[in-house]
Amino acid sequence: NAGVTQTPKFQVLKTGQSMTLQCAQDMNHEYMSWYRQDPGMGLRLIHYSVGAGITDQGEVPNGYNVSRSTTEDFPLRLLSAAPSQTSVYFCASSSGTLGEQYFGPGTRLTVT
Amino acid sequence: GQQVMQIPQYQHVQEGEDFTTYCNSSTTLSNIQWYKQRPGGHPVFLIQLVKSGEVKKQKRLTFQFGEAKKNSSLHITATQTTDVGTYFCAGEKDSWGKLQFGAGTQVVVTP
Numbered sequence: 001n002a003g004v005t006q007t008p009k010f011q012v013l014k015t016g017q018s019m020t021l022q023c024a025q026d027m028n029h030e031y032m033s034w035y036r037q038d039p040g041m042g043l044r045l046i047h048y049s050v051g052a053g054i055t056d057q058g059e060v061p062n063g064y065n066v067s068r069s070t071t072e073d074f075p076l077r078l079l080s081a082a083p084s085q086t087s088v089y090f091c092a093s094s095s096g097t098l099g100e101q102y103f104g105p106g107t108r109l110t111v112t
Numbered sequence: 113g114q115q116v117m118q119i120p121q122y123q124h125v126q127e128g129e130d131f132t133t134y135c136n137s138s139t140t141l142s143n144i145q146w147y148k149q150r151p152g153g154h155p156v157f158l159i160q161l162v163k164s165g166e167v168k169k170q171k172r173l174t175f176q177f178g179e180a181k182k183n184s185s186l187h188i189t190a191t192q193t194t195d196v197g198t199y200f201c202a203g204e205k206d207s208w209g210k211l212q213f214g215a216g217t218q219v220v221v222t223p
Binding site for chain 1: 118121145153154155156157160200202210211212213214215216
């Protein structure tokens, strides 16, 4: 199993550009989530999904959209990139409630 | 704002020494998880505590969940250079798996 995969590993965007961060898992996990990690702030939840077709907002959802059309994939869309979105983005999946989260390798995004 | 607080933010440890990092929540948690992130890496699950007063050990690591389920600690004995990284606690308040992460304790080990 590949676990949780994320692409791209690195990305540089200009202010106003849009892009999609890809996340996929092959563990048949129902629960998937997106976090951003900024220095000194730990990981903050952006959006999450409890199953295909179901998504909800986390702690910092503004400027991001998600969809969950399949169990395996959970893309994160930046609609109009801003310098404040410069961060490391992690996707994670979990098999169920009260379970450990498996993190992907992360995407390092810089917005200039 | 962040409701799960971790202290200290940084910990410099001499190899062979012990140290403890603490995690405190403003609300009661259903469970707490601990993760370790090596420099440049991604968070990796270490352990989950569910019961009030629970204590779990993993070799040199001892995890404890407070009686009120609002705080937790991670104690590492005889620190080694392989313990370098940032340790995060993450509290879960509701049932689905929506974790609130602390800011982490960055551990630096000097030989």
